[in-house]
Amino acid sequence: MSRKRTTLLFYLFISPWLLGFFIFTAGPMIYSLFISLTDFSGIGSAKFVGLANYAKMFTGDPLFWKSLWNTFVYTIFGVPLGLIAGYLLALLLNTKVKGLGVWRTIFYLPSLVPAVASSLLWLLIFQPDFGVANAILRWANLPTSNWLLSEAMSKPTLIIMSLWGAGGGMIIYLAGLQDVPTSLYEAAELDGAGPLRKFFTITIPMTSNVIFFNLIMGLIGSFQVFTQAYVVSNGKGGPNNSTLFYVLYLYSNAFSYFKMGYASALAWILFLIILVVTVIQFKFFGNKVYYGDSTN
Amino acid sequence: MDISKVPENTRKKKSRSIKQGRKWSKIISYLLLIILSVVFLFPFLWLVFTAVKPEREVLTFPPRMFPSVWKWSNYPEVFKLIDFGQYYLNSIFVSLIGVFGTVLSSTLVAFGFARLKGAGHGIWFALLLATMMLPSQVTMIPVYLIYSKLKLVNTFVPLTLGAFFGSAYYIFLQRQFFLTIPKSLEESARLDGANTFQIFAKIMLPLSVPSVITVALLTFMGFWNDFMNPLIYLNDQSKYTLALGIMQLQGSHVVAWGPLMAASVMVIVPVIITFFVGQKYFIQGIATTGSKE
Numbered sequence: 001m002s003r004k005r006t007t008l009l010f011y012l013f014i015s016p017w018l019l020g021f022f023i024f025t026a027g028p029m030i031y032s033l034f035i036s037l038t039d040f041s042g043i044g045s046a047k048f049v050g051l052a053n054y055a056k057m058f059t060g061d062p063l064f065w066k067s068l069w070n071t072f073v074y075t076i077f078g079v080p081l082g083l084i085a086g087y088l089l090a091l092l093l094n095t096k097v098k099g100l101g102v103w104r105t106i107f108y109l110p111s112l113v114p115a116v117a118s119s120l121l122w123l124l125i126f127q128p129d130f131g132v133a134n135a136i137l138r139w140a141n142l143p144t145s146n147w148l149l150s151e152a153m154s155k156p157t158l159i160i161m162s163l164w165g166a167g168g169g170m171i172i173y174l175a176g177l178q179d180v181p182t183s184l185y186e187a188a189e190l191d192g193a194g195p196l197r198k199f200f201t202i203t204i205p206m207t208s209n210v211i212f213f214n215l216i217m218g219l220i221g222s223f224q225v226f227t228q229a230y231v232v233s234n235g236k237g238g239p240n241n242s243t244l245f246y247v248l249y250l251y252s253n254a255f256s257y258f259k260m261g262y263a264s265a266l267a268w269i270l271f272l273i274i275l276v277v278t279v280i281q282f283k284f285f286g287n288k289v290y291y292g293d294s295t296n
Numbered sequence: 297m298d299i300s301k302v303p304e305n306t307r308k309k310k311s312r313s314i315k316q317g318r319k320w321s322k323i324i325s326y327l328l329l330i331i332l333s334v335v336f337l338f339p340f341l342w343l344v345f346t347a348v349k350p351e352r353e354v355l356t357f358p359p360r361m362f363p364s365v366w367k368w369s370n371y372p373e374v375f376k377l378i379d380f381g382q383y384y385l386n387s388i389f390v391s392l393i394g395v396f397g398t399v400l401s402s403t404l405v406a407f408g409f410a411r412l413k414g415a416g417h418g419i420w421f422a423l424l425l426a427t428m429m430l431p432s433q434v435t436m437i438p439v440y441l442i443y444s445k446l447k448l449v450n451t452f453v454p455l456t457l458g459a460f461f462g463s464a465y466y467i468f469l470q471r472q473f474f475l476t477i478p479k480s481l482e483e484s485a486r487l488d489g490a491n492t493f494q495i496f497a498k499i500m501l502p503l504s505v506p507s508v509i510t511v512a513l514l515t516f517m518g519f520w521n522d523f524m525n526p527l528i529y530l531n532d533q534s535k536y537t538l539a540l541g542i543m544q545l546q547g548s549h550v551v552a553w554g555p556l557m558a559a560s561v562m563v564i565v566p567v568i569i570t571f572f573v574g575q576k577y578f579i580q581g582i583a584t585t586g587s588k589e
Contacts (some may be wrong), residue, residue: 009492016401020461030440096323106333112567114521116539117560121343135358214355224431227523267433291387
């Protein structure tokens with residue numbers, strides 16, 4: 001096949017995505033950038049306001065800061081805890097236990113439950129008056145909590161809920177762990193390395209690519225947390241805005257208050273935050289990650 | 297250390313203590329696995345048993361795991377309280393269209409990226425990967441405004457049309473699989489006069505059944521579980537999908553917990569069935585995206 005013909009066929013095959021890229025990604029991004037510079041309710045005409053939406057965000061909107069803070073707290077605790085929980089589960093499953101498939105299924109299934117259904121279930125479990133969480137605490141003579149109805153506990157409760165889904169990461173870690181050649185451990189044992197030393201000098205570095213992948217995807221996902229918060233607070237982000245996460249606030253601005261301009265500006269700031277955080281991760285960890293011998 | 301020089305009895309002692317240590321670590325492993333399994337399974341059990349509890353027993357403190365009478369009528373009650381059957385059909389419809397569109401577009405595009413190194417290949421592939429990082433919220437508002445202009449809000453079009461233009465994540469997954477298929481097969485087919493499209497349809501696709509199933513299963517879950525898009529686009533209750541529909545049971549004043557949990561069970565069951573049917577593909581597919589970059 002000639003080079004020209006290959007190029008033609010290449011574009012023919014990728015044309016669905018290419019079209020989609022322009023219609024659903026690139027075009028809307030430009031449109032969104034424009035809307036973010038206007039005062040626009042979605043109907044009628046947009047009024048150009050320059051950078052006023054961005055200025056308002058940073059100087060005149062406490063809810064912007066509140067939602068940013070909420071998302072930050074949820075992410076800074078939830079993502080590392082989720083990573084560690086998933087990794088520990090994978091390590092446990094990688095110890096040549098019998099019935100691997102059964103254990104793996106038990107830990108993985110919760111991560112597949114639709115967010116709406118799991119949030120409703122946890123909402124019941126964490127009911128202050130008749131929920132089973134408080135019943136267990138009472139039985140163990142520990143102090144009970146108002147959980148999702150408490151301003152201080154609502155975010156920790158959502159983090160606990162998110163840990164139920166740690167099995168999603170576990171599957172990826174487990175695959176990574178199973179790829180580590182056993183010869184490395186054997187060599188280290190001959191050199192007299194103990195279990196902890198082997199863990200930190202072999203296991204962690206050799207699975208750094210999957211840890212890195214889960215970290216990046218985990219952070220991106222966590223910044224966009226929406227459904228859980230919407231369901232447990234009935235779309236309001238309560239109590240006292242303590243579950244008003246960034247995307248929930250963005251959604252409310254766009255589809256409850258019809259401030260499309262302001263919501264678009266919020267979306268661009270979110271994009272910038274995710275971009276910066278991802279670039280920083282690549283800068284700090286990117287060169288320390290081991291990608292194996294594959295050249296793909 | 298040369299093991300042959302160690303006196304016989306110390307060697308035995310040492311191997312016995314290692315064996316003892318192994319035995320203990322095995323016991324601890326299983327103990328941890330059992331405790332953690334109870335923790336992970338407990339919410340499921342709570343869900344299933346609450347779904348058949350009389351409302352009075354849901355609201356007592358301390359609550360009990362098992363109902364005193366099994367109130368199976370919570371299940372038919374769901375269909376009386378909300379238009380559950382309709383939501384079910386809507387979810388199935390949207391999910392199937394979504395799966396069809398995604399599989400069709402992702403395999404075509406992935407083939408292009410895996411096998412046809414045309415001019416600009418590298419740039420477009422980098423862009424494809426970059427779009428995975430883009431939060432959907434950036435394009436959500438303009439795309440909504442476009443659909444609104446086209447009078448397509450409150451239809452299933454905004455929920456499903458995008459699938460036909462491929463999704464970066466699934467294209468990537470499918471491409472990774474195509475790369476593992478040896479090129480020699482195509483070369484001999486080409487010698488027999490097959491064109492590129494025939495190679496795609498008659499060689500690559502049949503050999504990619506596992507990854508196509510993976511993509512199909514993951515897409516199905518994605519559409520079945522989606523909450524935000526239906527929330528934005530669907531106004532009429534008759535158009536609601538399940539994720540949106542069951543929220544109605546969580547009314548603003550009184551929550552009917554029994555029926556709500558019964559409804560949740562019915563929403564989760566297809567997901568669990570899907571998982572068990574395609575377990576092998578699932579775990580492989582998810583592991584592939586994570587580890588082989």
